[in-house]
Amino acid sequence: MTVLPRTSTAKPEPSRPGVLERVHEWVVTIDHKRLGILYISAGILFFLVGGIEAGVIRYQLAYAANPTIDPVTFNQMFTMHGTTMVFLVGMPVLLGFGNYLTPLMIGTRDMAFPRLNAWGFWVFLFGGLLLYYSFIGSSGLYGAPGAPDVGWFAYSPLTTRAFNRGNNVDYWTLGILVSGFGSMATGINLVVTILCLRCKGMKLMRMPIMVWSMLVTGFLVMIALPVLTAAQVMLLFDRFLGAHFFDPQLEGSVLLWQHLFWFFGHPEVYILIIPAFGFISEIIPVFSRKVIFGYTMMVVALVWIAFQSMGVWAHHMFAVGLPPSLNAFFAASTFLIAVPTGIKIFNWIGTIWGGRIIYKTPMLFALGFVGMFVIGGLTGIMLATVPFDWDVSDSYFVVGHFHYVLFGGTLFAIFGAIYYWFPKMSGKMLSEKLGKLHFWVLFIGFNLTFAPMHVSGMLGMPRRIYTYAPDRGLDIWNLLSSIGYGVQFIAILIFVWNILHSLRKGEDAGDDPWDAWTLEWATTSPPKSWNFNPLPVVKSRRPLWDAKHPEDPDHEYE
Template sequence: MAAQPKPLPVEGPHYLEGGGILGWLTTVDHKRVAVLYGVTALLLMLVGGTEAMLIRTQLMRPDNHVLTAAWYNQIFTMHGTTMIFLVIMPLETGFFANFLIPLQIGARDVAFPRINALSYWLFLAGAVFMHLGLVTHVLNLGTVPSGLPNAGWFGYANLTESQYSPGLNIDFWDIGLLILGVSSVLAALNFFVTIVNMRAPGMTFMRMPMFMWAILVTTILILLAFPALTVGLIFLFLDRFFGTHFYRVTAGATPILWQHLFWIFGHPEVYIMALPAFGMISEILPVFSRKPLFGYPMMAYSLVLIAFLSYGVWGHHMFATGMGPIADATFAITSMLIAIPTGIKVFSWIATVWGGRLRFTTAMLFALAFIIEFTIGGLSGIMHASAPIDLQQTDSYFVVAHFHYVLGGGVLFAILGAFYYWCPKISGRMLDETLGKWQFWLLVIGFNLTFFPMHWLGTWGMPRRIYTYAPGMGWSTLNFVETIGAYIQAVSFIVFFANILLTLRRGEKAAADPWDGRTLEWSVASPPPAYNFAVLPEGGSRDDFWVQKYGTLAGAHGGGSSAAGATAAAHAAAEAAEHIHMPAPSLYPLLFALGVFLMGVGALAWLRIVILGGMVVALSIIAMAFEYPAHGEEAAESEPVFYRGVDNRKAGMWAFLGSECVFFTALISTYMVYKSRNLAGPDAQILNIPLTSFSTFILLMSSLLMVLALAAFRRGDDKWGRIWLLGTAGFGCIFLGGQVYEFTDFYLQGLYMQTNIFGQTFYTLVGTHGFHVFIGVCWLVTLAIAGFLGKIDSKRSLAVEIAGLYWHFVDVVWIVIFTLVYLMRTVKHA
């Protein structure tokens, strides 16, 4: 085995030191970005928790009026939205995964450091945007609209239509979620490529820490689930801002479309939250049981199986909509099947603990409680998989109990355990164990007191989302008990935040390996240096650091890691560190996110602000493209850019295109469904086949020019490379010109976006494709300019190849659109 770093004492600067405020604003270090995510999400946890307390206070007594009905709607909507999108997801992926991925796989940073920073700033922009209505309310700005989103975290149509929600509340939610979606997809893309492509040389997939497996599968879920939500939100945006009818029955559309799009995203979203928690537990239990994880291969395969099945179960959220017996039975079976891989995990966790020499630290207590609480939530989940039972339970407090046991007792307990487990590595200080145990027991008691009685209340018929209830319903006592439980939970979180603040001020300093850990992050100092590893590890075995220490997976006995030779290793590391070149900081991710935020604000009222925001975004992208040092040139000569034989940028582009497949599929499916439901006005017969055939020819030939450009650059013929690039862009412009002509012609014939559901789906689908072509043309022109400036040549032809991949994808999407939309225009319902 190659020499590996031993646990190092803190010598020299760590990642938290230096830089000042500007350093934090421009950071691209994954650890600092993670801390930004963590601090923001913890602050938002206070917001979401306060909202929960308001809900429980309002429901403490019958006929209570702590909140008005209107405020109650806003508070429960934002509680769900905040906890899911602004607390749990960012804590799991933005904070823990971001911090730990490079450290656990033996890398210096993530694949795309600037995109990592961009993901955070977009997340912040989305979070702030969603609360803008509260800001204007608190500031009491008179005529400026105020109010939080108020249609539930699920935002069911047509409750969200402007007819029923005339204020800006839903607009804050819609645009805020769109921004958050972009942030999530970018982060997922980044982490996916990092894990696939940047693992230590000896770290095969079956040697990865289980948390890495969980994050890898989670990123796939995000990449392939969020596009469906994005499409649903775009439809909602068009309905509210442009008067289309995607969810209006009177126009022949159906609000059920929203439910399908939302839950195609929504059920994988449950696993986007649950799988990282599974991974965290799978790291904590072996360390404090002093045993390797039981059934590692099955644990990994079950993650994959859960993710795969999660795409086929969305209908169990819609049993009450009347999908019919075949659909109900199909979704019931697939939903029940998920219990199998989940059961494998629960039994494997129990078997990991079984016979171990347990240490009941706070992290371990949370991990053990997770198994129990999550299993309770999982069992009630299986009940919902049965359509007849679900019909009795849906929209009742039984469902509230179920998902709080999954996401609260399950996911949140795992996150808290992870805080106690990894805080020493992140902050360099130990969280106080006594306070931790106080927090744990208060939370366990408070949590079960709050949520277990909801099973009974739901069974007795108490519906969810009601802001009050009459005294004679028989629900008063249990609601009172639940509110007491909620207050106990609040006390436990006060203890938690006090613990964090005390730790940061005067907590015990953490050793590099305080828990006798098994994975590579424990082999570096606490907190780690900016470059993570002075010498990149080999990662040649599962639980690599444990094997280094003890020789085998099962391991020798004794506590604590060996510090022998640590000082010598530190000196060697310091010497090596002088030659490590890390990515340069950049202000452009922050400016990009600011531009997006301005575009969102402008969309609510002022077109000029949209244009200004768009210009900031465009300039930020161009500046990033030409920012020095260029990607791939920032590493030292001795460090390869390629890690596993493929380039990060190319891998990222392919993963992005995979995500785009789902995005366009949602658009095309909607067109196919709605085309036949058109009630009046022009329909698909209006489509001009000769014109579009010419456009198709032009786009296909542009792909030929694109590959000719690439071939020219590769053989060193830069002049022809630039010519073919400009030719490709020119053909793209001709295609766009044809589309403008087509749209103008339809407009003159009376087909507007608002005319009927054919018009809205056609313009949205074809227009979105056209927008992609426009982006491609801008990209190609930028590349051509770079070529004229001498920045593209045979050695850097990969930039052209990656742009080409995008261009050809736009081409293949058009091949599908040309067939399904144009050539099949006569295919209709009988």
């Protein structure tokens, strides 16, 4: 039985339902909170799988000329690792938090389209399972089953029938296509929810930055994902109907795929980082005990980034021989996008400036995010310098760069968000002791893994090679990276243990454990299925600050 919005007449049940019934409740649920938790949990499961794939990669590269893993398996591992982390971990976890938090933060009862929301989740999940089914279901060249091995951006013509005779590429295409429909549905749902369902007094410029970031992300999903879908449909036409889109032997253009893919791919990077900006913009003020510095500029910077992210895609293509003028244009646009990103970082520093910082685990992750993201951003600026990009594009320098952005950035923010909102979702606190241990072990392991990659890249190590010669000076850097993986692995074990342990034995959280200011803390932990009764009315950006400090309310300063 489920609670239908608006029309339900559910009555309190007499006894606690059985296991089967509870599973059924979760399967048929259309409650945004449960779907959010489902998204996040599925994302974490895929994260563990993707992490194990990364382990295979690091094991093989730990020392030169390692004979352990055969090249085909290695290629499958990095393809699946990339695809999983981007499409099955990053997007669902971030959109899951969006799903969970957006209605709570804008003071409403559910998403605009609850059924569409449930559809989006299940489509995403089965898309992911379809991709993973390729490990056993796909038939490769000599009848050998196998996952896709074309890299996560699947450059044509490597994906044409001539060079990929099995159907593992089809699993890649269809799996991502299907889960993409789920993402688009969720993106649209977020935008409509935010535009239509805000509570009384919640003007756009009073929304928490987190909600702004979800609005912007929703728009980016709406614009970027269909481009990937179109490109994948073209690829399917090529592979099954003999169309000529990408096959160079048939007058197709291999660069069309790259343009379409990266027109999706670069906004996608911002889809993965903008929600993280949102998390950080909620966590940092609360633990600095200060209002976010320069709210308006934070919003302007978000929208600026979103618009500009659609005009920078060819910086992934500096080595394909575009005309110099185009290279210069995309270098300029890429440099410029650093400005709003810089504004955000300075504003976060401005927020903790003069604050009274409380070092709880979410704050550690948030500050870790700022510190690491600066590094990723700066190597990004270096890569935008076209001639330097000729040196290091497609090398481990790039691998190091985007892991600083997506791991040191997005993933740190996700962990921060989990520690911050877990009490709201479950009603239990996560253990602070384990949390701090988790942070420090992960922080050390992360830097140990990815910092050496910049060096190995500059020493001439291309990405996606399954082996390298022993006399190139690459050994030590790769060994460090592999040891770092082991350290991170321990950190993730601590995290998983913390979740499992705290779910059973964690302290009770209460409604507002962090003494925070946004609306989700105004309801119970976990919130009731109608979120608020009655719906709140807000007068400022920090409704709970107003309630806690009636003598000096926020709305006098906005």
